Amino acid sequence: MTPRTLVHLVMARLDRAIHALTAAALIIAITLPSLAFAQTVIRDGVTLTQAQETRAEGIGDQLRCLVCQNESIEGSGAALAHQLRVIIRQHVVAGETDKAIMDFMVQRYGIFVLLKPPLSPLTLLLYAMPFLAVALGALAFWLSRRTRIPPPPPLDEAEYQRLKSLLET
Amino acid sequence: MTTRRTLLYAAPLGVAAIAGAGFYTILRRMQTDDYDPHALPSPLIGKRPPAFTLPGLTGGPGFANTDLLAPPRPMIVNWFASWCIPCAQEAAMMGQLSQSGLPIWGIAYEDKPDAIAAWLNQYGNPYQRLAADTSGITAINWGVYGVPESYLIDKTGIVRWRWAGAITNDVLNNDLNPLLAQYS
DSSP states (O other), rough: HHHHHHHHHHHHHHHHHHHHHHHHHHHHHHHHHHHHHOOOOEEETEEEEEEHHHHHHHHHTTOOOTTTTSSTTTTTOOOOHHHHHHHHHHHHHTTTHHHHHHHHHHHOOOOOBSSSOOSTTTTTTHHHHHHHHHHHHHHHHHHHHHHOOOOOOOOOOHHHHHHHHHOOO | HHHHHHHHHHHHHHHHHHHHHHHHHHHHHHHHSSOOTOOOTTTTTSSOOOOOOBBTTTOOOEEEEESSSSSSSSSEEEEOOOTHHHHHHHHHHHHHHTTOOEEEEEEEOOOOHHHHHHHHHOOOOSSSSEEEEEHHHHHHHHTOSSSEEEEEEOOOOOOOEEEEEEOOOOHIIIIIIHHHHHHO
16 A cells, blocks of 8 residues: 555545535534424423424413403413413314314303404494594594684784884883 | 584583593492403303213212203302302302202312312302312313302203302392392
8 A cells, every 4th residue: 555545545534524524514404493393392281392382372372361351371370371371282282273272262251361352243342443533533623623713814004003002002 | 613612622521521420330330249340241141051071079979061951940050169268258148049949059169079078067068969170171161260150040051140259149139139030
């Protein structure tokens, strides 16, 4: 074996090693985010993936805790809120749609459970309120414009002189 | 011209007067237990209770939704717990209602059998039938969000009324008694 062939051999080995390392790095770079995504978390005693947990939180944020009434199910420390969080997560894991889970809650607790009430005959006045307020304001503005007394005509020279003398005395 | 202007100036006063009258009515009705702004309408009203089967307590039989399909007379299903303070305050009223002949069935919410037994010993047992919802799942299916809660079930098994909180004398006179007269 000549020194030349030895150098070649070493260089070829090194090249292969670098290739292998690059490939490994590439594989890790590609799979790592999806691995993190598939990683399971345990929330309220239910095991689910991070994506499912994010969905469950999104649902819980839109639901009112019925014990405290001004907190969402996601943000409340009440025992019932915890139970409802568990139910949401179980339904998410079972593959139900967001709408099906919301309907489950509305069926039991009524539309009051929704932090954002849906448009219905019962909430029509609520949703119409901004438009009514603007219409009322416009009406008031229009009425006040209509009743405005026109300004008096400008004074002529004689009137101006009289006013001046009146003000000076 | 001037009448319109007067009208425009009077409008805010009118709105304030109407709002004042509204607030006055709400506050007065809140004082007489006639109106509770935190009360939620139960989606169960006009329907039968959802399917459930709950075990009994201390050897009793428990009951299921099928036992509530056609009661011989209007009845109350009362959700309670030994750890619930308003339930203890309501106990005397439950006893009085039971004495008057109104059938009351009890469901103990998230409670332990020995704790319920001790509680019933202390406050009396007004319940014809007694069941235990240890997990609280049946309560969620009923839309129960706290204890005590009372449901009036008519002779056809339909829920006619739900009261969240202890039943007081005012509630009895204003709500329950008229409904009992209507459905018996």
